[in-house]
Amino acid sequence: MRRVLIIASGGGHSGFARAIAQYLPFKADFVVPTGDTFTLEMVKPYAERVYYVVKGREPGDPLMKLFFAIPEAVEESFKIPRYDVVVATGSNHSVFPSAVQRIKGAEVYVVESQDRFTRPGKAVKLISTFSEHVFLHWEEQRRLYGRKGLVVGPIVEKPKYQPRDEGYLLVTTGSMGFMRLYKALASLGLDDVVVQTGRVDPSEVQKLNPKWRVFQFDPDIERWISGASAVITHQGKTAMESVVMYGKPTIIVYNRDWRSATTVEDARTYAEVLGAEFLDDPLTWGSTLELKRALDERRRPKRFEIGTPKLVDEILK
Structure with a gap:
């Protein structure tokens, strides 16, 4: 071995x-x-x-x-x-x-x-x-x-849950969080929203809408993805998990604060590959109607075969 x-x-x-x-x-x-x-x-x-x-x-x-x-x-x-x-x-x-x-x-x-x-x-x-x-x-x-x-294909985990629709919108934006996006979403008046805040203080996000379910981290974020009606995320890995593992309508909102990460051109291509909706950073929006439009027009993404087993075969052969 x-x-x-x-x-x-x-x-x-x-x-x-x-x-x-x-x-x-x-x-x-x-x-x-x-x-x-x-x-x-x-x-x-x-x-x-x-x-x-x-x-x-x-x-x-x-x-x-x-x-x-x-x-x-x-x-x-x-x-x-x-x-x-x-x-x-x-x-x-x-x-x-x-x-x-x-x-x-x-x-x-x-x-x-x-x-x-x-x-x-x-x-x-x-x-x-x-x-x-x-x-x-x-x-x-x-x-x-x-x-x-x-x-090898998309490198994701084994799905733990069956996909279902429990009616909520999941917003998960990585370890850094994305306060601009949370504020933009709050202006739309949506109540059935689950927000993973990362390093942003959850109490500050909760103030935007007391009806939101808010937490900082959850090592089992997958259970929230599997039950969401749609997922809003940044240019990170969660978008791939949402699409590949659970087939969720997904909106990628580019976060310009991630200076050492990918470019806006990369993020746009990433969304196209997944079949997800793409929005630039809220700093560039004319109004929050851009986010509302993306939510109203959300669609099922592309389908993929998980690539992790091929990776494991390669390192063990």
């Missing part, structure tokens, strides 16, 4: 890590960001052992913060024993553990984000220089990496 190490680097990257672990025939070992209790809770049921490596930089943090964290990240990475196979899930957090494992003789693979089409992610591009393959979700991403890119 090959010893597998999965680097779960926070946010949507940790979602990739858990998806891969669910399809493995045995428990893997994980690297998680130091202090990231959310990621730890996500992967713990699938983990034999967990290592901690500091994450140098979150979206929106200054680049200097990453430089200061490098010595500690390298030191912690060298403490991890050698594995046969390492799967990095992207972000600066994945770089040092995967590089050190490559030095020790491991096969390294890396997952590109689902929303990269015009240019590769910086961390994934760096890791690709010493990886066996870059796992891709869509044919439209193949040009980013040439022969090193391997299209």
Whole structure:
């Protein structure tokens, strides 16, 4: 049996890590960001052992913060024993553990984000220089990496629930949150809304509409997706999960605060690939009627085969 190490680097990257672990025939070992209790809770049921490596930089943090964290990240990475196979899930957090494992003789693979089409992610591009393959979700991403890119299909988890329609609108906008979007939605006067706020204080969002169901994080966000009438999200991984796993009408609203993430052109292409509706950042709207129109005209997305089993076959063969 090959010893597998999965680097779960926070946010949507940790979602990739858990998806891969669910399809493995045995428990893997994980690297998680130091202090990231959310990621730890996500992967713990699938983990034999967990290592901690500091994450140098979150979206929106200054680049200097990453430089200061490098010595500690390298030191912690060298403490991890050698594995046969390492799967990095992207972000600066994945770089040092995967590089050190490559030095020790491991096969390294890396997952590109689902929303990269015009240019590769910086961390994934760096890791690709010493990886066996870059796992891709869509044919439209193949040009980013040439022969090193391997299209396996959308990398998502095993669906836990049957899709159903309980009448509510789900708004989930990643670990950073998206207050501009919440305010725009509140102006439409919709009451049956569930909001996952991320780092935005849930009490501030609750003030927008006391009838909303509001929470900061839920490691089982999937149950909310499965029961929604429609999903509003940002350019992250949840849009792919909503479409691929549950076939939900999905609206992607671009968040310009994610400066180190994908471009608006990438996000627009991402929506087209999924068959989702796309809206630019609320800062660009003439009025909130743009959001109302998108909700009124929402449609069923495209259908896809889950690609995670193909990824697992590749790393175990």
